[in-house]
Amino acid sequence: xxxxxxTADAISDEALARxxxxxxxxxxxxxxxxxxxxxxxRVRLYGRRHLRDGAAADDLAQDVLxxxxxxxxxxxxxxxxxxxxxxLGTSRMTAHGERRITRRREALAARFVEMPGNTSPASxxxxxxxxxxxxxxxxxxxxxxxxxxxxxAEREAPxxxxxxxxxxxxxxxxRHRAMARLRECVLRGHQP
Amino acid sequence: xxxxxCGQISFAALTDYPVGELPGTDAxxxxxxxxxxxxCGTRAAELDQLVRAIGPAVRSAEVGGFxxxxxxxRLAREGVRTRTFALSPGAVVPCAVWEDDEVMALRxxxxxxxxxxxxxxxxVAGNEVLRATGHIASSSPGELVYALPAAWxxxxxxVEIEVLLTAHGGDDERPLARYTLVHEGSLRR
Numbered sequence: 001x002x003x004x005x006x007t008a009d010a011i012s013d014e015a016l017a018r019x020x021x022x023x024x025x026x027x028x029x030x031x032x033x034x035x036x037x038x039x040x041x042r043v044r045l046y047g048r049r050h051l052r053d054g055a056a057a058d059d060l061a062q063d064v065l066x067x068x069x070x071x072x073x074x075x076x077x078x079x080x081x082x083x084x085x086x087x088l089g090t091s092r093m094t095a096h097g098e099r100r101i102t103r104r105r106e107a108l109a110a111r112f113v114e115m116p117g118n119t120s121p122a123s124x125x126x127x128x129x130x131x132x133x134x135x136x137x138x139x140x141x142x143x144x145x146x147x148x149x150x151x152x153a154e155r156e157a158p159x160x161x162x163x164x165x166x167x168x169x170x171x172x173x174x175r176h177r178a179m180a181r182l183r184e185c186v187l188r189g190h191q192p
Numbered sequence: 193x194x195x196x197x198c199g200q201i202s203f204a205a206l207t208d209y210p211v212g213e214l215p216g217t218d219a220x221x222x223x224x225x226x227x228x229x230x231x232c233g234t235r236a237a238e239l240d241q242l243v244r245a246i247g248p249a250v251r252s253a254e255v256g257g258f259x260x261x262x263x264x265x266r267l268a269r270e271g272v273r274t275r276t277f278a279l280s281p282g283a284v285v286p287c288a289v290w291e292d293d294e295v296m297a298l299r300x301x302x303x304x305x306x307x308x309x310x311x312x313x314x315x316v317a318g319n320e321v322l323r324a325t326g327h328i329a330s331s332s333p334g335e336l337v338y339a340l341p342a343a344w345x346x347x348x349x350x351v352e353i354e355v356l357l358t359a360h361g362g363d364d365e366r367p368l369a370r371y372t373l374v375h376e377g378s379l380r381r
Contacts (some may be wrong), residue, residue, distance in 0.1 A: 039227070041236050041241070042233055045206070045226075054244075054247070082228075129248045133249040133252055142327060144257050151247075155262050157212075165327070165329070179204075180204070
């Protein structure tokens with residue numbers, strides 16, 4: 001299907017960026033939501049690494065995608081074929097100025113109240129909580145505890161290793177195994 | 193660069209990335225690739241979905257299991273109502289679970305010695321309803337902390353809940369401690 005007629009979810013990142021850049025204001029909601037769906041998870045992971053805080057990572061993703069769409073609309077993204085690099089660069093710059101995020105987000109949200117970041121695109125909706133809880137219960141005690149300490153208590157690996165009396169390498173191996181099992185259970189329906 | 197079937201970033205490497213366990217150069221390489229590869233972006237979206245789902249699942253109080261103070265502190269910061277029982281070996285205590293409690297935390301104290309693994313068994317009216325094997329956290333020597341949904345306790349009739357700990361170390365297995373919670377139904381304020 002030629003990209004000119006294809007729906008937003010079936011076109012390349014570059015075509016998506018060009019549609020947002022070229023479309024009249026208000027006519028590219030589907031493309032903006034798709035751009036958010038594709039890149040917000042990557043920006044959130046970037047934020048988790050560099051800001052070490054889940055809530056700050058959520059804020060970063062929303063802020064970066066809002067900025068990106070704003071720049072596309074303004075015709076300020078010179079190379080739409082490298083939209084991924086543009087988003088990464090924006091993530092780096094924004095994370096660097098983290099303290100400005102809250103003020104900036106509030107200002108942008110006020111301007112673009114209908115932005116996809118405020119409408120929870122389907123792909124970023126949370127997974128079924130009872131199912132995730134059930135899959136967490138199905139992990140071994142040690143696997144579950146490492147997952148909880150890492151992603152819920154946001155404890156860094158050396159501290160987890162110290163708390164549990166095991167090596168950092170063992171924490172890492174447990175986390176790899178546990179997250180793979182959790183993914184299989186939650187997303188594929190396979191019990192650990 | 194969008195590579196169908198791309199395996200440049202494994203799911204395991206992705207789990208290392210957000211928790212800061214990759215050297216800076218590896219992390220930068222992952223970032224550069226991740227933002228230009230749709231295949232790896234999809235894998236990142238799966239990890240992101242999972243990570244974001246863990247908090248709500250834990251807050252729902254339906255997960256339970258052996259925990260440490262780091263997890264209990266986070267639950268407290270998030271306003272999850274936790275009823276804590278600190279129990280010494282042989283303790284017989286009233287199990288006062290209120291209607292708005294969400295998590296019940298048992299601090300099971302004992303002389304663990306050199307045991308590497310501990311099995312906890314819960315019996316209700318003589319029937320084993322739960323068995324779990326965990327390890328002593330060096331952050332809290334002398335106690336094992338187990339969390340369970342308060343709703344599960346609330347739905348029990350007036351009954352005694354026996355909690356037994358058994359230590360394992362090498363070929364050795366020995367009973368460690370017994371605790372009794374006397375449950376008389378849910379309490380209302």
